[in-house]
Structure formats: structure tokens, C-alpha cells
Amino acid sequence: MQNHDTPTIALDGVTKRFGDECAVDDITLAVNHGELCVLVGTSGCGKSTTLRMINRLIEHSDGQIRIEGQQIRSFDPDQLRRRIGYAIQSTGLFPHWSVSRNIGLVPRLLKWPPDRIAARVSELMAMLDLDPETFSDKYPAQLSGGQAQRVGVARALAADPDVLLMDEPFGALDPITRESLQDELLHLQGQLKKTIVFVTHDMDEALKLADRIVVMRAGHIVQQGKPADLLARPADSFVESLLGGRDLGLKHASLVPVAMRMSALNGECLPDDESVLDTDSLRDALSVMLWRDTFRLLVRDVNGNPIGILHWRDAIRGDDA
Amino acid sequence: MSVRRSNMRLILWGLMLTAAVLVIPHLDVLFRLWLPDAREVIYRRDSFVSLLGNHLAIVTAAGLIATLLGVGAGIAVTRHWGKDFLPLVAQLASIGQTFPPVAVLALSVPALGFGTLPTIIALVLYGLLPIVRNTLAGLQGIDDDVMEAARGMGMSSLQRLWQVELPLSSDIILAGIRTSVTINIATAAIGSTIGAKTLGDPLIAGIVNGNGAYVIQGAIVIALLALCVDSLFERIGCALPSYDQGRI
Ligand SMILES: Nc1ncnc2c1ncn2[C@@H]1O[C@H](COP(=O)(O)OP(=O)(O)OP(=O)(O)O)[C@@H](O)[C@H]1O
Ligand SMILES: [Mg+2]
Numbered sequence: 001m002q003n004h005d006t007p008t009i010a011l012d013g014v015t016k017r018f019g020d021e022c023a024v025d026d027i028t029l030a031v032n033h034g035e036l037c038v039l040v041g042t043s044g045c046g047k048s049t050t051l052r053m054i055n056r057l058i059e060h061s062d063g064q065i066r067i068e069g070q071q072i073r074s075f076d077p078d079q080l081r082r083r084i085g086y087a088i089q090s091t092g093l094f095p096h097w098s099v100s101r102n103i104g105l106v107p108r109l110l111k112w113p114p115d116r117i118a119a120r121v122s123e124l125m126a127m128l129d130l131d132p133e134t135f136s137d138k139y140p141a142q143l144s145g146g147q148a149q150r151v152g153v154a155r156a157l158a159a160d161p162d163v164l165l166m167d168e169p170f171g172a173l174d175p176i177t178r179e180s181l182q183d184e185l186l187h188l189q190g191q192l193k194k195t196i197v198f199v200t201h202d203m204d205e206a207l208k209l210a211d212r213i214v215v216m217r218a219g220h221i222v223q224q225g226k227p228a229d230l231l232a233r234p235a236d237s238f239v240e241s242l243l244g245g246r247d248l249g250l251k252h253a254s255l256v257p258v259a260m261r262m263s264a265l266n267g268e269c270l271p272d273d274e275s276v277l278d279t280d281s282l283r284d285a286l287s288v289m290l291w292r293d294t295f296r297l298l299v300r301d302v303n304g305n306p307i308g309i310l311h312w313r314d315a316i317r318g319d320d321a
Numbered sequence: 322m323s324v325r326r327s328n329m330r331l332i333l334w335g336l337m338l339t340a341a342v343l344v345i346p347h348l349d350v351l352f353r354l355w356l357p358d359a360r361e362v363i364y365r366r367d368s369f370v371s372l373l374g375n376h377l378a379i380v381t382a383a384g385l386i387a388t389l390l391g392v393g394a395g396i397a398v399t400r401h402w403g404k405d406f407l408p409l410v411a412q413l414a415s416i417g418q419t420f421p422p423v424a425v426l427a428l429s430v431p432a433l434g435f436g437t438l439p440t441i442i443a444l445v446l447y448g449l450l451p452i453v454r455n456t457l458a459g460l461q462g463i464d465d466d467v468m469e470a471a472r473g474m475g476m477s478s479l480q481r482l483w484q485v486e487l488p489l490s491s492d493i494i495l496a497g498i499r500t501s502v503t504i505n506i507a508t509a510a511i512g513s514t515i516g517a518k519t520l521g522d523p524l525i526a527g528i529v530n531g532n533g534a535y536v537i538q539g540a541i542v543i544a545l546l547a548l549c550v551d552s553l554f555e556r557i558g559c560a561l562p563s564y565d566q567g568r569i
Pocket of ligand 1: 018023041043045046047048050201
């Protein structure tokens with residue numbers, strides 16, 4: 001087991017120059033075990049470069065990168081990459097390999113016995129909601145975008161790496177598929193407790209997934225912290241506008257569950273369709289209020305039992321931010 | 322084209338070729354009807370079977386050597402350590418194609434002399450070009466994301482080459498070899514002018530002696546051989562990894 005003082009991934013004064021251009025400039029970042037760290041920033045600010053330096057697809061020019069306390073330069077690059085899961089937006093699945101062969105790639109590189117690989121591949125396909133019967137023998141060209149992304153994530157997880165690097169893995173998907181994959185990732189992360197560095201352009205995705213958000217601009221880290229802290233105290237107008245500008249209030253509301261603001265039922269009778277779940281966010285609740293033109297909503301638990309009431313006054317008060 | 326149809330085609334042309342080399346020597350009567358005054362109407366200086374064997378051996382040898390060299394060169398200049406030579410090789414491959422094959426043979430005589438070996442060397446040189454060109458096109462045409470993933474998953478450079486790059490470019494490389502061999506089947510016939518024993522012999526003899534029957538006999542066998550080899554390549558193409566899935 002690892003030492004709890006050592007971050008799983010540590011970047012210390014890391015710089016990357018392409019010729020004269022400085023793509024990443026003196027970045028210091030520590031990602032702890034089990035943490036999901038999301039890099040955000042405008043296009044070209046160095047997110048992908050940062051990610052790809054961690055598995056040595058790009059060699060850093062200066063500074064130090066450590067994984068579990070060891071310099072990444074002390075590893076053979078291929079060995080290092082087999083220990084680190086990597087998923088990219090375009091999936092990069094091998095078009096001439098079946099889905100199951102694609103997923104089993106890294107275990108095969110690690111020379112696992114064939115039956116163990118087969119078992120692991122089925123396990124992953126089940127985990128990512130890909131029916132093995134249907135998908136095992138399909139080729140990437142026969143998959144939808146969402147299915148291909150799942151296969152890409154399954155391949156990244158195949159050898160059970162502690163560290164996972166994901167570069168806009170859900171970038172090219174429609175909002176619904178995207179959300180379901182995000183939910184699955186959160187669900188998986190709840191069980192697997194990987195250390196994940198995740199790049200995205202989508203601020204809602206970042207707020208939803210992140211334990212910690214790192215805001216980058218022109219190769220620098222401008223601010224990092226918990227999603228709620230960033231929303232409450234953006235360091236400057238850049239961070240503020242990146243986080244959503246005038247949407248900041250709603251973004252913040254999306255982080256607060258209804259359960260935190262509801263009050264007890266006092267025998268009031270509210271219409272059935274004016275209800276939300278206690279796990280829904282305040283943002284959802286406010287949207288329902290706007291839509292239904294009402295000040296109060298019934299709150300139910302997952303089993304559908306009424307457990308409380310949400311007043312709009314409680315919803316918009318900003319104390320427990 | 323389906324595997325079944327290309328099998329059928331290969332078998333058909335194979336049978337026709339076999340039939341041609343075996344039957345032509347016995348068609349005296351037929352060719353007599355056409356050229357009643359000629360001294361001889363069947364080319365008999367060498368048997369068609371042995372000419373075909375020789376021709377095939379020369380083309381195969383040249384094809385194998387050209388494939389090894391051409392694919393090897395294409396791979397080398399697309400590696401990290403060989404990329405300095407990429408522009409040079411790419412340019413040679415495209416300029417070389419504009420040379421007519423006859424000129425290649427004509428130029429090889431002063432340099433290499435007469436006979437089978439100079440013919441093979443000339444064929445190798447000429448056959449290299451389409452193979453190099455297609456190998457480069459195939460390897461460079463692979464999706465960058467696929468290569469990025471292959472590297473990111475921790476495949477070594479050799480594993481990437483064997484398991485990703487070559488399979489994904491195999492159809493284009495094969496097309497290059499097919500072009501090269503097809504051209505060389507024709508070019509090898511011209512090789513008989515510089516002293517190699519090939520199916521070009523009856524053609525040349527026919528032209529020199531004004532004997533149309535010789536020309537026809539040689540031409541038929543060469544054409545059937547070309548069709549045979551072409552369908553063989555088509556059949557091989559069906560077995561490639563990129564055949565089913567297509568490139569993304
Ligand atoms: N291989 C390379 N050679 C030269 N410059 C590069 C290379 N890779 C990236 N850069 C430059 O580094 C900078 C950062 O690129 P990077 O890909 O990290 O941006 P990003 O934050 O991931 O952007 P996006 O959100 O558009 O993906 C860019 O200015 C880019 O042009
Ligand atoms: Mg990027």
C-alpha cells in the first residue's frame with residue numbers, strides 16, 4: 001500500500017517547450033489517491049500536453065513528475081504506460097480488432113494468461129453496460145459513438161491501473177449519452193477509487209465529476225480547488241467567466257442537493273407533478289419551479305415516498321455554500 | 322468482391338493458363354489454316370512450360386526482392402531514426418515511376434550486361450517504386466489517434482509495427498506489390514531482348530521472323546499469366562485484416 005503523504009501524481013515545476021513556444025509553464029500540481037482531478041481551460045492552454053506528459057507521450061522539458069513518489073523518467077516509457085490507463089476523445093480503437101481484442105490489449109501486453117484476459121474483458125464489458133454477446137465480436141466501425149467511448153474506457157481500465165488519464169473522453173457525444181457515461185464514471189469511481197486526471201471543455205461536466213478542478217490558462221494554473229470553492233470564490237474574472245459568468249448561480253445550485261434545503265412536511269398537500277427527488281440538485285428544483293410556476297415543491301425519496309417540502313426562499317438563500 | 326468469387330476467378334484463369342501451355346504445341350493444324358506458307362507455325366525452340374516456369378521464376382524472384390527492399394525502405398524512413406531520408410525516398414519513388422520500363426532495361430545492359438541476372442536486377446529496381454510509394458502511403462495514412470492510442474497503451478515500437486501499422490496498411494501495400502508484379506510480368510517479356518529466357522522469346526522471334534503465330538502464342542500465355550497473378554493478388558487481398566473492417 002502506498003504512503004498517504006505521497007500524492008499519487010505529483011507535478012513539480014513542470015514546463016514543456018515546443019521550440020520557443022511554452023505550452024506548459026511551471027505547473028505544480030498534486031493529485032491524491034482516489035481523487036478525480038479535472039483540468040479545464042480554453043483551447044490550447046496546455047491541458048492535453050499536461051496529461052500526455054504524465055504518461056510520457058510527451059517528454060517534459062523541465063521540472064519533475066512523480067507517480068507514487070517515483071520519477072517517471074526512472075521507468076521504461078512502455079512499462080509506465082501499461083500501468084496508466086489512457087482514454088481519448090477519438091477513442092483510437094484499433095479498427096482491425098474486435099471489441100474484445102481491443103479491450104484486452106494491455107493485459108495481453110502484460111502477458112496475462114488468456115483465460116484471465118477473457119474473464120477480465122467480460123467483467124469490464126458488463127461494468128460498462130456493453131452486452132458481451134452483442135459486442136464482443138463487433139468491430140469499432142460497427143459501434144455508435146457512445147459505444148465506442150465505452151469500449152475506449154474499458155480498454156483504459158483493462159489492466160486495473162491505479163492511475164487513469166482521460167482527455168475529453170465524452171467530448172463527441174450528445175448530452176444524454178454524455179450524462180449517462182458521466183454517471184457511470186462516477187459510479188465506477190465510487191467502487192474503484194482510481195486516481196484520475198480528466199480533461200474537459202464542458203464546465204458542467206467538470207463541476208459534476210471533479211473532486212478538484214484545476215483551471216489553466218496559457219500554460220499556467222490560474223486556480224485550483226473544490227468545485228464549490230471555485231464557484232464561491234473565483235480567483236479572477238477569467239475563472240469567473242470560464243465557470244459560467246452569469247450562470248454561476250445556477251452552476252452553484254447544481255452542486256447542492258435538495259435534501260440540504262428542504263423542510264419537514266406539515267401535512268400540506270401538493271400536486272404530484274410538482275415534486276423532485278431529495279438527491280436532485282437545487283438547480284433542477286428551481287427549473288421545475290419556473291416551469292410549473294410555483295413556490296413550493298414536494299420532495300420524495302428514491303422510493304417515491306414524500307419526505308419533505310422545498311420552499312423557493314430556502315432554495316435561493318445562500319448560507320451553506 | 323467475395324472470397325468465393327475471387328476463388329472461382331483464380332481457379333478459372335489458372336486452368337486456362339495450364340490448358341494454354343499444354344495445348345498450344347498441339348495446335349499445328351489450327352495455325353496452319355492461318356499461315357499455310359510458314360515454315361513452322363508453333364514456337365518450339367523451348368517448350369511453353371519451361372518458358373512459363375522461367376518467366377515466373379524471374380518475376381517471383383524480382384517481386385520478392387523488391388517487396389523486401391521496398392517495404393523495408395518504406396518502414397525505415399517512417400521510423401523515428403530514419404525520417405531524415407523520408408523526403409529523398411518519397412521523391413525517388415515518384416520520379417522513378419515516370420521512367421518507361423523499356424528504358425530501364427535498355428539502360429541496365431551497359432551497366433549490368435546480358436542475361437537473367439541483369440533482367441532480375443532491372444525488374445527489382447523498377448518494381449521497387451510502386452511498393453515504396455504504397456508502403457509510405459499506407460503507413461502515413463493510418464489515423465493519428467490510433468497510433469496515439471497504441472503508444473499510450475504501452476505497445477513497444479515493434480509491437481506497434483507488427484500489430485497495428487502493417488495490418489492497417491496491408492491492403493495499400495499489397496496493391497503496390499500487385500502493381501509492381503503486374504508491370505514486371507510485361508517487362509520481363511522485354512527481358513528476352515537482353516538474353517533472359519522468358520515468355521517474351523516467342524514474341525521477339527515472331528516479330529523478327531514476321532511470324533504472327535509465334536506472337537499470338539506468346540501473347541496469349543503472357544496475358545493469361547497476368548490475369549492469373551492478378552486474381553491471386555485479389556484473393557490474398559480478401560484475407561487481409563483490413564478487408565472486412567475497412568479503414569476508419
Ligand atoms: N507536438 C506539438 N508540437 C508543437 N506544439 C504543440 C504540440 N502539441 C501541442 N502544441 C502546442 O501546445 C499548446 C497546448 O496544446 P494542448 O494540446 O495541450 O492544448 P489543449 O489545452 O489540450 O487544447 P484543446 O482544448 O484544444 O485540446 C498549443 O499552443 C499547441 O499548439
Ligand atoms: Mg486537448
